[in-house]
Amino acid sequence: xxxxxxxxxxxxxxxxxxxxxxxxxxxxxxxxxxxxxxxxxxxxxxxxxxxxxxxxxxxxxxxxxxxxxxxxxxxxxxxxxxxxxxxxxxxxxxxxxxxxxxxxxxxxxxxxxxxxxxxxxxxxxxxxxxxxxxxxxxxxxxxxxxxxxxxxxxxxxxxxxxxxxxxxxxxxxxxxxxxxxxxxxxxxxxxxxxxxxxxxxxxxxxxxxxxxxxxxxxxxxxxxxxxxxxxxxxxx
Amino acid sequence: xxxxxxxxxxxxxxxxxxxxxxxxxxxxxxxxxxxxxxxxxxxxxxxxxxxxxxxxxxxxxxxxxxxxxxxxxxxxxxxxxxxxxxxxxxxxxxxxxxxxxxxxxxxxxxxxxxxxxxxxxxxxxxxxxxxxxxxxxxxxxxxxxxxxxxxxxxxxxxxxxxxxxxxxxxxxxxxxxxxxxxxxxxxxxxxxxxxxxxxxxxxxxxxxxxxxxxxxxxxxxxxxxxxxxxxxxxxx
DNA sequence: CGGACGCTTGATAAAGTTCAAAGAGAGTGG
DNA sequence: CCACTCTCTTTGAACTTTATCAAGCGTCCG
Numbered sequence: 001x002x003x004x005x006x007x008x009x010x011x012x013x014x015x016x017x018x019x020x021x022x023x024x025x026x027x028x029x030x031x032x033x034x035x036x037x038x039x040x041x042x043x044x045x046x047x048x049x050x051x052x053x054x055x056x057x058x059x060x061x062x063x064x065x066x067x068x069x070x071x072x073x074x075x076x077x078x079x080x081x082x083x084x085x086x087x088x089x090x091x092x093x094x095x096x097x098x099x100x101x102x103x104x105x106x107x108x109x110x111x112x113x114x115x116x117x118x119x120x121x122x123x124x125x126x127x128x129x130x131x132x133x134x135x136x137x138x139x140x141x142x143x144x145x146x147x148x149x150x151x152x153x154x155x156x157x158x159x160x161x162x163x164x165x166x167x168x169x170x171x172x173x174x175x176x177x178x179x180x181x182x183x184x185x186x187x188x189x190x191x192x193x194x195x196x197x198x199x200x201x202x203x204x205x206x207x208x209x210x211x212x213x214x215x216x217x218x219x220x221x222x223x224x225x226x227x228x229x230x231x232x233x234x235x236x
Numbered sequence: 237x238x239x240x241x242x243x244x245x246x247x248x249x250x251x252x253x254x255x256x257x258x259x260x261x262x263x264x265x266x267x268x269x270x271x272x273x274x275x276x277x278x279x280x281x282x283x284x285x286x287x288x289x290x291x292x293x294x295x296x297x298x299x300x301x302x303x304x305x306x307x308x309x310x311x312x313x314x315x316x317x318x319x320x321x322x323x324x325x326x327x328x329x330x331x332x333x334x335x336x337x338x339x340x341x342x343x344x345x346x347x348x349x350x351x352x353x354x355x356x357x358x359x360x361x362x363x364x365x366x367x368x369x370x371x372x373x374x375x376x377x378x379x380x381x382x383x384x385x386x387x388x389x390x391x392x393x394x395x396x397x398x399x400x401x402x403x404x405x406x407x408x409x410x411x412x413x414x415x416x417x418x419x420x421x422x423x424x425x426x427x428x429x430x431x432x433x434x435x436x437x438x439x440x441x442x443x444x445x446x447x448x449x450x451x452x453x454x455x456x457x458x459x460x461x462x463x464x465x466x467x468x469x470x471x472x
Numbered sequence: 473c474g475g476a477c478g479c480t481t482g483a484t485a486a487a488g489t490t491c492a493a494a495g496a497g498a499g500t501g502g
Numbered sequence: 503c504c505a506c507t508c509t510c511t512t513t514g515a516a517c518t519t520t521a522t523c524a525a526g527c528g529t530c531c532g
Contacts (some may be wrong), residue, residue, distance in 0.1 A: 142378035149385035150314040150427035191386035
């Protein structure tokens with residue numbers, strides 16, 4: 001207990017060590033808590049934490065893919081977002097998690113105690129502003145997705161999804177895009193049915209915009225055509 | 237300039253005056269900046285600030301109703317949220333506004349300089365945690381709306397909209413719910429067309445769940461039936 | 473290798489959109 | 503103060519998109 005307090009005081013005086021840390025963002029700060037960190041492994045389909053659970057930890061995805069889901073009373077499901085290596089979860093959940101996190105593929109996660117993290121932030125302006133930026137970015141992502149769900153057609157949604165996955169995931173090699181999630185996950189993310197997602201992909205394939213060697217791999221053959229369908233001429 | 241610095245230092249030492257302020261949340265803290273505040277009036281349809289504008293101010297709605305809109309490249313529009321008296325806008329927009337804010341009805345707004353506000357926050361833990369809570373709440377609101385757009389039918393969306401407006405706006409007197417926004421606004425908020433919104437309202441009216449004396453007034457005749465349609469048996 | 477699960481495609485049905493036109497309300501100018 | 507007009511709302515009918523239902527296929531895992 002004493003050693004914890006000492007450690008935190010030492011860690012919290014900011015701006016001395018931050019030069020080597022700032023470009024890493026929040027992850028860099030979390031690095032300072034590595035002695036408290038717990039490394040976890042999950043299999044496909046495992047639940048990391050469910051909506052309503054006490055948010056005792058901040059999670060950093062090391063490798064793999066997570067889905068953040070919201071379950072309705074009657075079984076309907078929405079996937080708010082997918083997380084990949086480097087992404088964080090739980091920053092905005094002060095008390096209880098608002099969403100459930102489930103492993104889409106075998107996933108390695110590092111859990112940092114929230115209490116320690118919060119204390120770290122108390123003495124660290126840079127960290128706090130990075131947390132603020134992270135939350136702002138989450139809001140903006142959510143708003144972009146609101147627009148997608150509110151205004152775009154099935155075809156546009158699927159195309160937009162592909163472009164966003166290319167921007168976001170590190171699973172792009174050239175034009176090869178790895179999609180660890182299943183069609184049902186994509187459908188629940190885009191507010192469509194599995195069948196409609198399949199048909200939209202099939203249509204893009206028929207137009208030679210993409211190739212689909214297998215269900216978890218898309219090769220983008222005509223990126224600008226894809227962007228055009230997505231309605232995002234320049235990445236915003 | 238000097239007086240500004242002095243004032244801010246005096247104001248920033250927190251926890252002395254905060255007892256009478258905490259229950260008011262962020263608005264209470266903004267009150268301390270009243271000497272820098274500007275009061276603005278807008279007519280129906282006026283733009284308070286457009287997406288992309290420099291976010292130089294935090295806005296507090298005093299009276300009236302705003303819509304926060306996202307405009308696509310091709311004219312499609314989504315309304316992310318409606319704001320009423322007591323609501324704030326701009327807290328999450330560090331640099332430029334992500335959305336446009338437009339007056340739905342004649343509206344009075346107080347603008348506080350962001351720079352002063354940020355400085356206020358630097359020395360005030362309570363304010364910062366309230367800002368954090370505000371951003372978290374924004375994210376949760378957005379996620380609930382994502383679920384609405386992704387999973388609910390037109391009928392359910394309209395019912396949910398009505399229940400949320402009853403919870404949110406102060407424009408509820410008994411079962412009378414004032415809807416300052418037009419049908420097109422509601423449609424753009426719910427990802428539907430005007431006609432579909434009208435038909436859903438007409439259906440609820442035909443089932444005696446609501447009455448619609450005029451386009452901007454809904455009387456909820458059977459609140460539990462409305463909640464049932466909304467799929468929110470208990471308010472979550 | 474077998475079986476189960478997820479993916480894909482087809483046919484049909486339903487929900488919502490689009491197009492069209494009439495009706496109601498609010499604000500304006502005579 | 504009334505009539506007019508413009509805009510918004512409402513309802514109807516046809517059409518489009520997407521969901522639903524159903525069946526076959528492929529693949530991955532055990």
